[in-house]
Amino acid sequence: SVSMALNMTLNGAAGATADEMRTALREAGYTTADINAYSRELREALLRADPKTTIGIANSIWYHQGATIKAPFLEANRTYYDAEVEAIDFTSPTAVSTINGWCARKTNNRIKKILGEIPGNAFMYLINAVYFKGTWTTRFEKKHTFSTDFHRADGSTQKVQMMNLKDTFRCASSDVCDYLEMDYGNHTFSMVIMLPKDGKTTRDVIAAMDGKKWAETMESLILTMCYVYLPRFKAECEYKMHKQILPEMGMKLPFNPELADLSGIADISAFGRLFISSVIHKTFVQVDEEGTEAAAVTSVGVEVGSNESPFFIVDRPFLFAIREKGTGVILFVGEIGEVKN
Known part of the structure; x- marks a missing residue:
């Protein structure tokens, strides 16, 4: 924009x-x-x-x-x-x-x-x-959504509505974070979730990222069966x-x-x-x-590599990007430090 x-x-x-x-x-x-x-x-x-x-x-x-x-x-x-x-x-x-x-x-x-x-x-x-x-290619079922804690960067917690499902997603991992890509519609558009590893923050992820590393990471995403826990957010x-x-x-x-x-x-x-x-x-x-x-x-x-864990639990600050895969264009990118439903 x-x-x-x-x-x-x-x-x-x-x-x-x-x-x-x-x-x-x-x-x-x-x-x-x-x-x-x-x-x-x-x-x-x-x-x-x-x-x-x-x-x-x-x-x-x-x-x-x-x-x-x-x-x-x-x-x-x-x-x-x-x-x-x-x-x-x-x-x-x-x-x-x-x-x-x-x-x-x-x-x-x-x-x-x-x-x-x-x-x-x-x-x-x-x-x-x-x-x-x-619309998600694979939708979450509302009946499986539950209330749980989201851990803010300052150490405080808040209750969030946590969606979850088990499916095959494209995943990757780096020294600072894990990546998970969730598709929309006919798989042309997707959301990439960037979840900092334990001991790392969203600032660390941003500092380690540039255009070349992003492109390499998107190329390295591998299909992985996993459980995804993602909060509703606005x-x-x-x-x-x-x-x-x-x-x-x-x-x-x-x-x-x-x-x-x-x-x-x-x-x-x-x-x-x-x-x-x-x-x-x-x-x-x-x-x-x-x-x-x-x-x-x-x-x-x-005026890079697959995510070793079968669980991808987004219960702490994270980054996201909505992209079009054919062109590689990022339409929206954001950082979520606390959840607004």
């Missing part, structure tokens, strides 16, 4: 600003045209991947009424991202509810609010929304990506009101220098016996 919204913005970036954005998004060496073409292919591949799984990917551009936006910028986003483009009066009392209403519709009402208010100098919002609802998060995450990834110029070059969006002489004022990412994930429902909205504001 974040990368797609920023790739849309990239169509208006130039020079060092564009270079920083590509570097942060791990797209250095590719032209904007290359990135646009890949983004369209990826979006179309995800949408047709599994008829048994519901996935929606929607993009929109909202700009202040009366502004003249450069045609190539709008055309690229319509063509490659299927973006809906709307000019609205940002000073109108209904502007916020209009944009939030779009987000709600595109996420099946799971994310109802991406904007709280529109600042006076707001020029444009580029928004990407992703909605996913998958996660709702909001990240202000512009405050720390993206700058730490090397993306600083786009947020600088004096140095950012987003001249591909609109004429600087007419509006003054444009810059990205905020990148807000919100997610919703819910896992139960039937499967998983997940949604994400990002707004860019321009």
Whole structure:
């Protein structure tokens, strides 16, 4: 969700600003045209991947009424991202509810609010929304779900509803954690659970992981018969990506009101220098016996080996990722430190 919204913005970036954005998004060496073409292919591949799984990917551009936006910028986003483009009066009392209403519709009402208010100098919002609802290929039976303890990182415990089943899953193990992959629908999409080993934490797992190790681990997954114990859980998060995450990834110029070059969006002489004022990412994930429902909205504001144990018991903090196996794309990733039902 974040990368797609920023790739849309990239169509208006130039020079060092564009270079920083590509570097942060791990797209250095590719032209904007290359990135646009890949983004369209990826979006179309995800949408047709599994008829048994519901996935929606929607993009929109909202700009202040009366502004003249450069045609190539709008055309690229319509063509490659299927973006809906709307000019609205940002000073109108209904502007916020209009944009939030779009987000709600595109996420099946799971994310109802991406904007709280529109600042006076707001020029444009580029928004990407992703909605996913998958049914487990092998479902848990509700009658087997029971109440038990989940051990938080601080040593305290909480009662959770623990689902369980016995089946064949793809598993792997490393020095720091055990992996288990559970499929949805026709096996195209899956959730990978990363459970830290005794004495290890989710922070240890994250520190030991990079793109290469992740790919190697996914290749090493082996079919294993095991008992799986997984709590029902729900996660709702909001990240202000512009405050720390993206700058730490090397993306600083786009947020600088004096140095950012987003001249591909609109004429600087007419509006003054444009810059990205905020990148807000919100997610919703819910896992139960039937499967998983997940949604994400990002707004860019321009101002190894098999698991030896037959039991995989998720009763302590863990990580998860929802991925599409054909492309390898991770749609959602999260850390669960305590369980919200």
